[in-house]
Amino acid sequence: xxxxxxxxxxxxxxxxxxxxxxxxxxxxxxxxxxxxxxxxxxxxxxxxxxxxxxxxxxxxxxxxxxxxxxxxxxxxxxxxxxxxxxxxxxxxxxxxxxxxxxxxxxxxxxxxxxxxxxxxxxxxxxxxxxxxxxxxxxxxxxxxxxxxxxxxxxxxxxxxxxxxxxxxxxxxxxxxxxxxxxxxxxxxxxxxxxxxxxxxxxxxxxxxxxxxxxxxxxxxxxxxxxxxxxxxxxxxxxxxxxxxxxxxxxxxxxxxxxxxxxxxxxxxxxxxxxxxxxxxxxxxxxxxx
Amino acid sequence: xxxxxxxxxxxxxxxxxxxxxxxxxxxxxxxxxxxxxxxxxxxxxxxxxxxxxxxxxxxxxxxxxxxxxxxxxxxxxxxxxxxxxxxxxxxxxxxxxxxxxxxxxxxxxxxxxxxxxxxxxxxxxxxxxxxxxxxxxxxxxxxxxxxxxxxxxxxxxxxxxxxxxxxxxxxxxxxxxxxxxxxxxxxxxxxxxxxxxxxxxxxxxxxxxxxxxxxxxxxxxxxxxxxxxxxxxxxxxxxxxxxxxxxxxxxxxxxxxxxxxxxxxxxxxxxxxxxxxxxxxxxxxxxxxxxxxxxxxxxxxxxxxxxxxxxxxxxxxxxxxxxxxxxxxxxxxxxxxxxxxxxxxxxxxxxxxxxxxxxxx
Numbered sequence: 247x248x249x250x251x252x253x254x255x256x257x258x259x260x261x262x263x264x265x266x267x268x269x270x271x272x273x274x275x276x277x278x279x280x281x282x283x284x285x286x287x288x289x290x291x292x293x294x295x296x297x298x299x300x301x302x303x304x305x306x307x308x309x310x311x312x313x314x315x316x317x318x319x320x321x322x323x324x325x326x327x328x329x330x331x332x333x334x335x336x337x338x339x340x341x342x343x344x345x346x347x348x349x350x351x352x353x354x355x356x357x358x359x360x361x362x363x364x365x366x367x368x369x370x371x372x373x374x375x376x377x378x379x380x381x382x383x384x385x386x387x388x389x390x391x392x393x394x395x396x397x398x399x400x401x402x403x404x405x406x407x408x409x410x411x412x413x414x415x416x417x418x419x420x421x422x423x424x425x426x427x428x429x430x431x432x433x434x435x436x437x438x439x440x441x442x443x444x445x446x447x448x449x450x451x452x453x454x455x456x457x458x459x460x461x462x463x464x465x466x467x468x469x470x471x472x473x474x475x476x477x478x479x480x481x482x483x484x485x486x487x488x489x490x491x492x493x494x495x496x497x498x499x500x501x502x503x504x505x506x507x508x509x510x511x512x513x514x515x516x517x518x519x520x521x522x523x524x525x526x527x528x529x530x531x532x533x534x535x
Numbered sequence: 536x537x538x539x540x541x542x543x544x545x546x547x548x549x550x551x552x553x554x555x556x557x558x559x560x561x562x563x564x565x566x567x568x569x570x571x572x573x574x575x576x577x578x579x580x581x582x583x584x585x586x587x588x589x590x591x592x593x594x595x596x597x598x599x600x601x602x603x604x605x606x607x608x609x610x611x612x613x614x615x616x617x618x619x620x621x622x623x624x625x626x627x628x629x630x631x632x633x634x635x636x637x638x639x640x641x642x643x644x645x646x647x648x649x650x651x652x653x654x655x656x657x658x659x660x661x662x663x664x665x666x667x668x669x670x671x672x673x674x675x676x677x678x679x680x681x682x683x684x685x686x687x688x689x690x691x692x693x694x695x696x697x698x699x700x701x702x703x704x705x706x707x708x709x710x711x712x713x714x715x716x717x718x719x720x721x722x723x724x725x726x727x728x729x730x731x732x733x734x735x736x737x738x739x740x741x742x743x744x745x746x747x748x749x750x751x752x753x754x755x756x757x758x759x760x761x762x763x764x765x766x767x768x769x770x771x772x773x774x775x776x777x778x779x780x781x782x783x784x785x786x787x788x789x790x791x792x793x794x795x796x797x798x799x800x801x802x803x804x805x806x807x808x809x810x811x812x813x814x815x816x817x818x819x820x821x822x823x824x825x826x827x828x829x830x831x832x833x834x835x836x837x838x839x840x841x842x843x844x845x846x847x848x849x850x851x852x853x854x855x856x857x858x859x860x861x862x863x864x865x866x867x868x869x870x871x872x873x874x875x876x877x878x879x880x881x882x883x884x885x886x887x888x889x890x891x892x893x894x895x896x
Contacts, residue, residue, distance in 0.1 A: 427619065427621065429617050429619050429621040430621050430623060430624075432588055432608070432615075432617070432621065433615070433617060433621035433623070434623075434634070435588075435607070435608045435609045436586065436588075436608055436609070436613070436614055436615045436617075436683075437609075437614065437634050437635030437638065437682070437683075437686065438609050438610075438635050438638040438639060438686070439609055439634075439638055440609055443638060447634075448623060451625045452624070452625060
């Protein structure tokens with residue numbers, strides 16, 4: 247049986263396999279391999295010899311602090327997104343009726359039809375010295391002078407990032423909540439659990455894969471983001487992708503790729519840990535009885 | 536420990552749809568009570584109100600006389616075995632069974648011993664550490680029972696708990712319910728569409744239809760005196776005859792069908808136009824030709840049913856009844872068109888309301 251079916255199934259598998267190899271694995275391999283080559287600053291030329299100069303370059307000019315602060319921003323943004331997205335997904339799935347849930351989903355999705363650039367820029371109008379928020383706070387008398395730290399700060403960057411990547415946390419959470427039989431929550435209530443108890447003992451454990459998937463999606467998006475930092479972060483604010491871009495201007499591929507490799511390792515590590523701890527793969531499996 | 540339930544003029548409306556329409560019902564403490572009806576009759580809606588998972592639109596639900604309208608499900612002395620069982624998939628058997636007790640603050644040895652007692656009760660001793668997802672259907676059923684019973688509820692709700700089990704397991708679990716009801720003494724409320732379950736388990740049962748209760752009685756009473764044609768049909772009395780006239784005289788009521796008279800039992804006022812005669816097939820017998828008070832009917836057909844044969848007989852006006860005869864009866868003289876005499880044992884025919892029957896066409 248399997249013998250006769252094998253050629254057909256492998257024929258069907260070939261195109262996706264080849265495209266994964268060509269568009270996924272090949273560039274990654276080049277990134278990792280070139281990160282060990284050397285770069286001549288006088289000619290901007292790279293040479294294929296084994297060198298750790300790229301990695302040493304990370305330690306110069308405070309580049310490693312940019313990596314660390316990127317990871318911290320990514321972590322904080324992912325966490326904030328989860329805190330906002332979880333109640334949102336709960337409301338959409340468990341509280342709203344059919345019509346309302348469609349409306350809510352539309353409201354979550356429609357802002358993302360505009361570009362990141364425009365959305366980031368619009369936050370300037372909200373957070374600036376003469377922006378909506380500052381003038382409103384002054385109008386109701388909470389503050390006397392405009393708050394300077396609202397814009398061109400890490401605060402503004404994180405606000406922009408959260409606003410940009412929130413749906414990437416909401417949708418995996420919704421997906422995982424759809425897999426939870428509402429009778430589980432009724433059963434917990436039946437056995438004496440109040441809202442918070444059934445949330446922590448039933449819903450959170452059963453949606454762990456969605457929580458982690460949402461975390462990971464946002465984390466990865468933030469690590470690869472640049473617009474929000476450039477628009478909202480002010481002078482000197484940096485993030486990995488901006489830094490890589492700067493390095494690439496002088497064609498220092500080994501250094502750029504060394505930075506990329508480090509980031510890749512961190513993200514791959516997260517995925518593996520997540521899969522081991524939270525069964526990430528189960529989110530995409532068929533529901534088992 | 537057992538708790539009585541008072542349902543007083545309760546309605547539950549979903550927009551224009553009345554899931555429950557002015558239902559009044561008293562369930563005694565310690566009773567095994569069954570809500571019987573086909574799907575959409577409102578039995579599950581009523582169960583949800585008792586469990587606290589839903590609120591009535593109007594009316595009052597009380598336990599032991601105290602209104603529980605504002606008591607949420609987690610505060611009620613009620614536990615439920617859900618139709619889907621709803622065993623928590625991320626917990627072991629013991630964690631499932633101990634869930635409610637841990638919320639009550641039990642831990643350590645006393646928690647373990649209560650869990651083990653509950654598992655013993657449902658004959659799952661030693662299953663504590665097992666993964667609930669890997670149990671058989673019957674075992675999962677027992678875990679769900681243990682999880683509810685370990686809470687020592689005053690009221691246990693069973694929501695169609697036997698659907699999805701094969702016939703042998705159904706029998707087994709049905710016996711189990713009866714045994715556990717005696718052991719725990721709690722008020723058991725079973726919701727089902729299966730009349731066998733209802734008849735064999737219940738002290739009393741209610742037949743529901745379109746959000747209303749048609750009849751509440753002990754199971755045997757449904758056959759002695761069904762409230763109306765719908766109930767009679769539902770419990771399996773399929774022979775319902777429309778009388779031409781009904782005459783009451785000195786406590787004796789006689790109805791005429793197809794020109795022949797038969798004695799019927801009645802209840803209340805007799806209205807021939809709004810009544811049908813329900814005939815119990817087990818109280819009919821083939822009489823010798825010319826026996827007194829026997830009906831003379833024409834054979835329509837015989838159907839082999841395994842342990843018995845169904846004999847369908849017609850009156851002169853086309854109405855028919857079915858009687859069960861022994862499977863090895865010589866059917867030579869029962870070929871279609873033959874005339875036979877049928878005797879009625881006492882109380883074989885009951886005059887009941889025709890409510891629930893389509894109007895005569």
